[in-house]
Amino acid sequence: MAVFTPLSDAQVAEFLRRFDVGNLVSLEGVAGGTENTTFFVTTDRRELVLTLFEQGEHEELPFFVDLLDYLDEHRLPVPGPVHDREGIALHSLAGKPSLLFPRLPGRHPMAPNLMQCQALGDALGRMHAVSQHFPGHRPNPRDLNWLVAMHHRVLGYLSPEDQALMKDEVEIYQGVFGAASELPHGALHGDLFRDNTLFEGDRLGGIIDFYNGCTGDLLFDLAIVINDWASGPEGQLDRERHDAILCAYQARRPLTDDEREVWPTMLRMTALRYWLSRLLVVYVDPPAHDLTPHDPAQFHTILTARLKHGALPLPEASNT
Numbered sequence: 001m002a003v004f005t006p007l008s009d010a011q012v013a014e015f016l017r018r019f020d021v022g023n024l025v026s027l028e029g030v031a032g033g034t035e036n037t038t039f040f041v042t043t044d045r046r047e048l049v050l051t052l053f054e055q056g057e058h059e060e061l062p063f064f065v066d067l068l069d070y071l072d073e074h075r076l077p078v079p080g081p082v083h084d085r086e087g088i089a090l091h092s093l094a095g096k097p098s099l100l101f102p103r104l105p106g107r108h109p110m111a112p113n114l115m116q117c118q119a120l121g122d123a124l125g126r127m128h129a130v131s132q133h134f135p136g137h138r139p140n141p142r143d144l145n146w147l148v149a150m151h152h153r154v155l156g157y158l159s160p161e162d163q164a165l166m167k168d169e170v171e172i173y174q175g176v177f178g179a180a181s182e183l184p185h186g187a188l189h190g191d192l193f194r195d196n197t198l199f200e201g202d203r204l205g206g207i208i209d210f211y212n213g214c215t216g217d218l219l220f221d222l223a224i225v226i227n228d229w230a231s232g233p234e235g236q237l238d239r240e241r242h243d244a245i246l247c248a249y250q251a252r253r254p255l256t257d258d259e260r261e262v263w264p265t266m267l268r269m270t271a272l273r274y275w276l277s278r279l280l281v282v283y284v285d286p287p288a289h290d291l292t293p294h295d296p297a298q299f300h301t302i303l304t305a306r307l308k309h310g311a312l313p314l315p316e317a318s319n320t
């Protein structure tokens, strides 16, 4: 259920003529997406992905193109947008903004092994090492300001205990992160869950779905990754996966003392970020399309596990 805008072979064949990618052989709608319409496109020369943007702020699309171009130029495993013969990447198709990408190899690792965790930590560390110099700017749309503004909208749907939990946590985050942040800053993926990566065996084929991409605290990105990639069924951290990601990451970008100090709070804040965004989807702003929403309880479990057990000790950069 992700082809919100159907396209004919003839429409796509015509569209492809602007690009130096060969002629259309086949077109396949992708069922797995949730926000945009995605097609796998096969030409007589290569495998491509065509994305039509169904929602979001279309004026922000040039930021995503610039970010993907930049990361691609720095040899990160991302799908660099295909530019047409005149150098333009962003087009309109069936009235929707559209981008063409190379199709990256692999599958989403739902139970990642330690080699996969290491590969992801390495790629994220490399990405953050270069993304600190990315010249673009897009404020993090899910940062502390957003949490402060939006958490009131779900309180009425929560038990008294969970209301207190959410309010107390947001207040703590304001104390820790409220002053002008000194943390290392750069471009973030913003939603680097397992299902936004593709692996061929242990090799990272690519990182996709940069549409939460933004600029902000690099640690925010890393905490999202640890919460998704290294949480067990009860929300507790899996030490081996945690250390595999963090050792590989720090071999590329060691964490600063300031980052180490706020790390336990950042893990909790990014857990609450998803608890809240999922609650908003369930109770306040359900999607127009008939999609099963992600379960908010999963991130409630992760948040309470972080509160109960704290964070694991961070590996030292020199251990790598």
Ligand SMILES: Nc1ncnc2c1ncn2[C@@H]1O[C@H](COP(=O)(O)OP(=O)(O)O)[C@@H](O)[C@H]1O
Binding pocket: 002, 030, 032, 033, 034, 035, 036, 037, 038, 049, 079, 101, 102, 103, 104, 105, 195, 198, 208, 209
């Ligand atoms: N460049 C790519 N290479 C290979 N597969 C891709 C690529 N881009 C997207 N996909 C596939 O299409 C699916 C949906 O794409 P995604 O950008 O995540 O859409 P949505 O934002 O709607 O969830 C992904 O889960 C992945 O399986």
Ligand SMILES: N[C@@H](CCOP(=O)(O)O)C(=O)O
Binding pocket: 142, 191, 193, 212, 274, 277, 278, 294
């Ligand atoms: N990966 C997220 C969905 C994207 O977050 P959003 O804040 O842009 O809705 C999830 O698993 O909830």
